[in-house]
Amino acid sequence: MQANSLVLDHVSKHFTQPNNGAALQVLDDIALNIAPGEFISIVGASGCGKSTLLRLILGLESEFEGQILLGGRAIRGTGLERGIVFQDHRLFPWLNVRDNIAVGLKNSPLASAAKQQVVREHLALVGLERFAEAYPHQISGGMAQRVAIARGLVNRPSVLLLDEPFGALDALTRARLQNELQRIWAQENITMVLVTHDVEEAVFLGDRVVVMQPNPGRIKRIVDVGLPHPRQRSDARLVALRDDVLGDFLDA
Amino acid sequence: MKAYRGWLLPLVALGAWWLASEYGWSRSGLWVSPQQVLATAIHEVASGHLWVALGASLARDLSGFAIGAGLGLALGCVLGLSALGNRLLGPSFNTFKQVSLFAWIPLISVWFGLGDVAKVVFLSLAALVPVVVNTADGLRNVPLPLLEVARVYGYSRWQSLTLVRLPAALPSIFTGLYLGLIYSWLATIGAEYLLVSGEGIGNTLIDGSEHFRMDLVLFGMLVIGTVGWLLNSLARLAERRLQRLYGTF
Numbered sequence: 163m164q165a166n167s168l169v170l171d172h173v174s175k176h177f178t179q180p181n182n183g184a185a186l187q188v189l190d191d192i193a194l195n196i197a198p199g200e201f202i203s204i205v206g207a208s209g210c211g212k213s214t215l216l217r218l219i220l221g222l223e224s225e226f227e228g229q230i231l232l233g234g235r236a237i238r239g240t241g242l243e244r245g246i247v248f249q250d251h252r253l254f255p256w257l258n259v260r261d262n263i264a265v266g267l268k269n270s271p272l273a274s275a276a277k278q279q280v281v282r283e284h285l286a287l288v289g290l291e292r293f294a295e296a297y298p299h300q301i302s303g304g305m306a307q308r309v310a311i312a313r314g315l316v317n318r319p320s321v322l323l324l325d326e327p328f329g330a331l332d333a334l335t336r337a338r339l340q341n342e343l344q345r346i347w348a349q350e351n352i353t354m355v356l357v358t359h360d361v362e363e364a365v366f367l368g369d370r371v372v373v374m375q376p377n378p379g380r381i382k383r384i385v386d387v388g389l390p391h392p393r394q395r396s397d398a399r400l401v402a403l404r405d406d407v408l409g410d411f412l413d414a
Numbered sequence: 415m416k417a418y419r420g421w422l423l424p425l426v427a428l429g430a431w432w433l434a435s436e437y438g439w440s441r442s443g444l445w446v447s448p449q450q451v452l453a454t455a456i457h458e459v460a461s462g463h464l465w466v467a468l469g470a471s472l473a474r475d476l477s478g479f480a481i482g483a484g485l486g487l488a489l490g491c492v493l494g495l496s497a498l499g500n501r502l503l504g505p506s507f508n509t510f511k512q513v514s515l516f517a518w519i520p521l522i523s524v525w526f527g528l529g530d531v532a533k534v535v536f537l538s539l540a541a542l543v544p545v546v547v548n549t550a551d552g553l554r555n556v557p558l559p560l561l562e563v564a565r566v567y568g569y570s571r572w573q574s575l576t577l578v579r580l581p582a583a584l585p586s587i588f589t590g591l592y593l594g595l596i597y598s599w600l601a602t603i604g605a606e607y608l609l610v611s612g613e614g615i616g617n618t619l620i621d622g623s624e625h626f627r628m629d630l631v632l633f634g635m636l637v638i639g640t641v642g643w644l645l646n647s648l649a650r651l652a653e654r655r656l657q658r659l660y661g662t663f
């Protein structure tokens with residue numbers, strides 16, 4: 163699928179609180195233009211509305227103010243051109259790895275043989291060919307998250323949304339998967355929007371880093387990383403940027 | 415050694431029983447020896463009485479279970495999947511299940527007599543309740559995150575039902591069927607005891623007690639326990655198979 167620009171046009175979101183019926187503002191006037199093929203990181207403390215923002219883009223929540231445009235058209239509901247990787251991998255426990263990846267293709271227009279081919283390619287993309295027959299409870303958290311990434315990519319979406327995908331993993335696995343995600347992003351040439359609370363991860367992967375602040379969730383500033391991919395973690399400019407962004411949270 | 419520890423108490427009891435009979439601690443005619451029970455068992459098996467009685471009971475048990483489980487699955491699906499169905503039928507069912515199973519006996523015997531039909535109706539009621547409750551619960555409690563995955567990939571209502579909700583509810587549905595199987599076997603004996611007529615292992619028990627033949631009563635109890643244990647093991651085995659098929663939930 164051709165990458166498309168993603169435009170958040172003054173998006174705000176209120177929830178009605180179930181206990182007292184009062185409106186709670188969760189997002190306030192989010193404005194952001196994301197170029198086709200760009201890697202955007204969104205960092206913010208928990209509770210500042212990052213997941214909600216992704217759910218709006220994904221089309222799981224349809225009530226909000228403002229507009230979300232993909233390729234110039236307002237999004238309506240969910241669509242196969244937008245993929246997602248949730249923090250909890252959300253694999254179906256009764257399906258093996260191969261079939262979990264194929265879940266994404268259930269309603270794709272591809273013929274059955276082509277679907278099988280696509281699933282094989284994505285198993286290879288995330289390096290899990292040997293685990294195709296394994297069930298989710300038989301694989302590690304890192305592998306489950308790779309399966310979820312493969313499932314999110316099978317439709318060749320123009321945008322892949324990632325909601326703290328590595329948040330529950332140990333540091334070594336997380337670093338390895340970050341490298342892998344960088345490689346996949348370069349290879350697939352799609353837009354990625356990564357939500358994280360790990361500033362180092364945000365800076366390492368993002369072309370731009372959107373810093374959010376809470377109550378209500380809004381954009382504090384947008385940092386241009388401006389370094390070519392693939393990047394080295396030890397790059398002094400990355401380290402400096404990380405400290406700069408961390409400063410936003412420390413003096414808040 | 416550990417695996418056999420559970421046998422210790424029954425073996426000690428058996429030994430004590432045998433000693434007590436051997437040394438004549440009880441002169442009562444209601445006291446029988448293990449040897450007598452064994453002789454009765456051999457006679458019942460050889461004469462074919464056991465197979466007639468057990469066959470009749472099992473046939474009843476399985477047909478009642480099949481009817482009750484079938485209706486239970488259908489009703490459980492209505493309650494678990496349809497908000498309207500739940501509003502219409504939920505309160506009635508919840509009241510219905512509060513009525514003790516045995517309280518239905520008088521009504522059933524008036525409507526259906528004391529024969530096989532009445533017994534099968536009673537058994538199917540016994541199987542129905544746990545199947546409905548667990549099927550409806552399983553379908554209602556499918557994790558929302560998984561249903562969201564279905565929405566993300568544009569699943570139709572039918573696809574979400576067959577590819578997400580049913581498989582997610584399967585362990586709970588299976589628990590219901592498992593309980594239904596156990597309950598209907600217990601109810602089989604109850605039905606034969608309360609709706610007295612015809613053949614059945616419960617009737618063997620009644621015969622024994624009416625003729626003060628404790629050997630027959632004890633033999634009947636052993637058979638009932640063994641069948642219950644076998645049904646239980648079979649259901650366990652099926653459950654484990656299912657889990658292997660679907661991974662652990």
Ligand SMILES: Nc1ncnc2c1ncn2[C@@H]1O[C@H](COP(=O)(O)OP(=O)(O)O)[C@@H](O)[C@H]1O
Pocket residue numbers: 177178179180186188206207208209210211212213214215
């Ligand atoms: N469905 C909902 N109804 C009411 N409040 C919600 C709902 N979903 C999220 N919220 C609230 O919105 C705020 C932002 O949540 P979330 O987007 O999950 O934040 P983050 O992902 O940044 O941690 C939180 O205060 C949360 O309690």
Ligand SMILES: [Mg+2]
Pocket residue numbers: 212213214325
């Ligand atoms: Mg979140």
